[in-house]
Amino acid sequence: MIALLLLQTIAITGATVYPVSRPKLEHATVLIQNGKIAAVGTRVAIPAGATRIDATSMWVTPGLLDGSGQMGLVEIGAVTATRDAGMLTDTVAAAFNIAEGLNPASTLISITRIAGVTTALAMPETGLIRGQAVLIDLDGATIEAMIVKSPVAIVAELSEATKGAGGGSRAGAAARLRRVLDDALEYARRKADWTRGAIQPLAASAPDLAALAPVLRGELPLIVIANRRSDIATALRIAREYHLKLILAGAAEAWQMAAEIAQARVPVLVQPLNNVPSYDALSIRYANAALLVRAGVKVALLETNTHNARNLRQQAGNAVSYGMRWEEALRAVTLSPAEMFGVAARYGSLDSGKVANVVVWSGDPFELNTRVEHVFIRGTEIPLRSRQTELLERYRVLPPKY
Amino acid sequence: MTEPRLPPLAACLVAAIVAAAGSARAQTVESSSDRPQYPSTYVRHTYPPVAITNATIMTAAGAEIVHGSILLREGRIVAVGSDVQVPPDAIHVDGTGKYVTPGIIDPHSHLGVYAAPGTDAESDGNELTNPVMSEVWAEHSFWPQDPQIPLAIAGGVTTIQVLPGSGNLIGGRSAILKLIPARTVQEMKFPGARYGLKMACGENPKRVYGQRNQFPSTRMGNMAGYRSAFILAEAYRRRWDAWRTDHKGDPPERNLRLETLADVLRGTIYVQNHCYRADEMAQMLDLAREFGFKIRAFHHAVEAYKVADLLAQAGTAAVVWADWYGFKEEAMDGIQQNAALLQQAGARITLHSDDPGGIQRLNQEAGKAMYDGQRVGIPVTRDQALRWITANPAWVLGIDSIAGTLERGKMADVVIWSGDPFSVYAKALQVYNDGWLVYDRDDAAHQPRSDFELNQVSAPGSDR
Numbered sequence: 088m089i090a091l092l093l094l095q096t097i098a099i100t101g102a103t104v105y106p107v108s109r110p111k112l113e114h115a116t117v118l119i120q121n122g123k124i125a126a127v128g129t130r131v132a133i134p135a136g137a138t139r140i141d142a143t144s145m146w147v148t149p150g151l152l153d154g155s156g157q158m159g160l161v162e163i164g165a166v167t168a169t170r171d172a173g174m175l176t177d178t179v180a181a182a183f184n185i186a187e188g189l190n191p192a193s194t195l196i197s198i199t200r201i202a203g204v205t206t207a208l209a210m211p212e213t214g215l216i217r218g219q220a221v222l223i224d225l226d227g228a229t230i231e232a233m234i235v236k237s238p239v240a241i242v243a244e245l246s247e248a249t250k251g252a253g254g255g256s257r258a259g260a261a262a263r264l265r266r267v268l269d270d271a272l273e274y275a276r277r278k279a280d281w282t283r284g285a286i287q288p289l290a291a292s293a294p295d296l297a298a299l300a301p302v303l304r305g306e307l308p309l310i311v312i313a314n315r316r317s318d319i320a321t322a323l324r325i326a327r328e329y330h331l332k333l334i335l336a337g338a339a340e341a342w343q344m345a346a347e348i349a350q351a352r353v354p355v356l357v358q359p360l361n362n363v364p365s366y367d368a369l370s371i372r373y374a375n376a377a378l379l380v381r382a383g384v385k386v387a388l389l390e391t392n393t394h395n396a397r398n399l400r401q402q403a404g405n406a407v408s409y410g411m412r413w414e415e416a417l418r419a420v421t422l423s424p425a426e427m428f429g430v431a432a433r434y435g436s437l438d439s440g441k442v443a444n445v446v447v448w449s450g451d452p453f454e455l456n457t458r459v460e461h462v463f464i465r466g467t468e469i470p471l472r473s474r475q476t477e478l479l480e481r482y483r484v485l486p487p488k489y
Numbered sequence: 490m491t492e493p494r495l496p497p498l499a500a501c502l503v504a505a506i507v508a509a510a511g512s513a514r515a516q517t518v519e520s521s522s523d524r525p526q527y528p529s530t531y532v533r534h535t536y537p538p539v540a541i542t543n544a545t546i547m548t549a550a551g552a553e554i555v556h557g558s559i560l561l562r563e564g565r566i567v568a569v570g571s572d573v574q575v576p577p578d579a580i581h582v583d584g585t586g587k588y589v590t591p592g593i594i595d596p597h598s599h600l601g602v603y604a605a606p607g608t609d610a611e612s613d614g615n616e617l618t619n620p621v622m623s624e625v626w627a628e629h630s631f632w633p634q635d636p637q638i639p640l641a642i643a644g645g646v647t648t649i650q651v652l653p654g655s656g657n658l659i660g661g662r663s664a665i666l667k668l669i670p671a672r673t674v675q676e677m678k679f680p681g682a683r684y685g686l687k688m689a690c691g692e693n694p695k696r697v698y699g700q701r702n703q704f705p706s707t708r709m710g711n712m713a714g715y716r717s718a719f720i721l722a723e724a725y726r727r728r729w730d731a732w733r734t735d736h737k738g739d740p741p742e743r744n745l746r747l748e749t750l751a752d753v754l755r756g757t758i759y760v761q762n763h764c765y766r767a768d769e770m771a772q773m774l775d776l777a778r779e780f781g782f783k784i785r786a787f788h789h790a791v792e793a794y795k796v797a798d799l800l801a802q803a804g805t806a807a808v809v810w811a812d813w814y815g816f817k818e819e820a821m822d823g824i825q826q827n828a829a830l831l832q833q834a835g836a837r838i839t840l841h842s843d844d845p846g847g848i849q850r851l852n853q854e855a856g857k858a859m860y861d862g863q864r865v866g867i868p869v870t871r872d873q874a875l876r877w878i879t880a881n882p883a884w885v886l887g888i889d890s891i892a893g894t895l896e897r898g899k900m901a902d903v904v905i906w907s908g909d910p911f912s913v914y915a916k917a918l919q920v921y922n923d924g925w926l927v928y929d930r931d932d933a934a935h936q937p938r939s940d941f942e943l944n945q946v947s948a949p950g951s952d953r
Binding site (some may be wrong): 164165166398454 | 502605815824826830846857864915949951
């Protein structure tokens with residue numbers, strides 16, 4: 088059965104296609120074969136036996152990628168029993184990979200994917216070094232089937248929320264982060280000494296220090312959540328000192344130092360619809376994402392609330408309202424996050440050979456009156472059903488038939 | 490829709506103040522409750538007449554007027570239609586390509602009582618020291634320098650109901666406020682508006698007190714708590730009503746907690762009831778019948794679509810989000826068609842934000858909820874969707890004869906949008922509150938900033 092599905096050939100025809108990697112194509116065809124994109128263009132030969140989907144006057148884009156949140160790790164926000172994203176006992180948890188906390192049966196997965204979000208980052212949610220984030224496709228009966236990449240990055244946070252890990256001061260938190268990184272280097276150099284007990288106690292457990300080795304080799308990104316300008320500057324400083332592959336997240340005041348971030352070639356994960364000041368980010372503003380892009384920073388747009396992940400397209404639309412070009416915003420929810428997370432060879436654009444995560448929209452994906460017509464994840468068409476569509480059907484006529 | 494024929498609001502206000510002062514002189518004050526109770530000092534800001542021409546005018550009272558004009562003068566809408574003359578003394582605003590709507594009304598906000606920057610020091614929305622706290626008034630917590638206020642103004646909001654939080658069974662009085670920059674909450678109080686009383690069902694009160702091993706710790710405890718409170722209020726109301734009739738002997742001792750509940754029983758304070766689950770809404774409707782009052786609206790009401798018929802029958806509005814769900818167990822069954830299904834059932838639908846971010850784009854939320862209904866074949870018109878954020882919340886607050894539509898005689902609360910307000914790309918360009926240009930996206934002179942922001946928040950007012 089699975090083999091048959093994989094062999095299915097689907098031709099989406101007549102559409103306005105936004106491959107993202109190149110300009111849009113009118114009256115174009117997207118050919119899907121064996122779970123991959125086989126061809127995209129205006130003169131694609133459609134094999135006999137292909138399932139044809141007439142998408143005339145519709146728009147086709149890659150599935151959207153939300154680079155944040157706890158998809159699969161939380162069912163009900165206020166019910167601890169359904170939350171699995173936090174390593175609550177340790178503020179330095181570099182070895183904590185959240186993959187085995189994922190629940191492929193979460194109702195949020197179908198609710199989100201039928202709104203056109205096909206891939207999401209699943210992120211650990213507490214601590215100075217929170218743990219390892221993984222990238223998942225929003226389909227699959229098992230954790231293994233959902234995982235796109237694990238780990239994608241180690242996540243750390245430098246903000247008012249993590250001052251406690253540094254004794255109550257931002258300076259203390261930064262110093263502790265450096266001690267952990269120093270000791271991770273020390274551990275990598277002197278593992279044999281550590282095993283013999285021949286070195287001083289280190290700043291974190293051996294598994295946590297070992298987990299940081301690929302970060303210190305510049306292979307695995309370190310996502311640092313930081314909002315205040317000074318915290319962002321601290322993150323940039325530490326990244327320079329240790330030659331890290333840094334990704335900034337949150338970054339509410341990043342617009343104030345856009346040139347510096349661009350020069351450091353550090354990409355940024357931003358939720359556009361944030362402008363309420365707090366002492367962690369007094370100069371937060373809607374135009375942040377647009378100003379960063381204008382300065383040459385690579386930006387991915389987020390909807391950070393896991394339940395509201397389906398509103399990623401509304402976030403992107405508002406980023407356009409506040410200064411991003413439309414094409415930049417589309418890239419910022421597809422190819423740019425795929426590049427940041429090291430999966431751009433497989434995800435993020437409609438190009439031959441890439442994984443067939445494809446969405447057919449009735450029009451502009453960011454516009455509120457646009458409907459999702461078809462969703463494909465790994466080449467399989469996803470039924471547009473969720474727990475919420477079933478509730479709608481049950482209560483459409485009152486009293487309901489139980 | 491009847492044409493409102495009201496005297497100017499300022500005149501109403503003056504008359505009320507004179508009446509209060511006159512009665513105080515005429516007789517010996519026998520109870521402090523006879524004196525003014527934290528009265529509104531709202532005064533309309535003088536501003537020249539404004540004529541907006543050649544715009545698409547969405548009135549929330551019928552069909553859209555394409556190439557229409559609207560004239561504002563002395564805080565009132567004096568003309569709206571397709572052939573409005575621009576008087577020589579009016580500021581002329583070219584509305585070509587623009588849309589005009591009534592000012593947005595958010596019937597559920599915690600602005601000022603949970604102010605930014607969000608520290609414990611200004612967390613003033615929940616008096617969690619007793620499950621029945623009808624004696625507290627949200628206006629006594631409200632901070633007019635909350636930097637969230639200018640943000641909401643820039644989103645086209647002209648009136649809000651500020652509510653106490655939902656940690657108590659009975660959380661206290663709401664405040665109906667004109668959303669304008671002001672030094673005191675009294676200057677913002679919507680003249681003549683009735684108070685609301687915040688009540689809360691479900692998880693929050695039972696969690697807050699249950700965790701302390703106090704009453705209530707269950708939903709049945711919640712119900713017993715409301716009933717016990719209203720039983721006391723019935724007796725209190727009888728004592729006061731009797732004394733007001735015959736003035737025999739000393740007045741009864743004032744009890745702030747029961748005074749507010751007695752006004753609920755008299756029908757002069759509206760019950761604004763935080764309630765998520767359908768079955769609990771049915772229980773609350775029975776509670777209201779037991780004590781002879783009406784519940785004006787169920788707020789949050791994520792399961793209202795399951796009992797849309799009961800709400801329509803009771804005449805109780807549902808105040809809902811477009812699509813929030815899942816953040817707590819009683820919100821698990823939220824669906825995107827809640828508003829549309831209620832509209833279809835004939836219930837009164839209102840959107841709300843309950844959130845300092847959401848309040849800035851209630852137009853987008855109305856658009857989403859309308860299109861989510863239309864997408865599955867539930868008919869919702871643009872005018873109905875606009876009413877969800879204007880005329881209907883005006884009814885929830887009891888100010889629908891004065892505000893909420895673009896009709897002649899209504900308060901000049903008006904928003905000019907850059908495009909169709911149900912588009913994700915539309916932004917409020919100008920906001921008029923009672924005829925006063927309170928926000929202009931293109932003019933820094935009309936981008937109010939709170940004291941909090943000065944030399945502290947460097948984002949400009951134009952594109953926040």
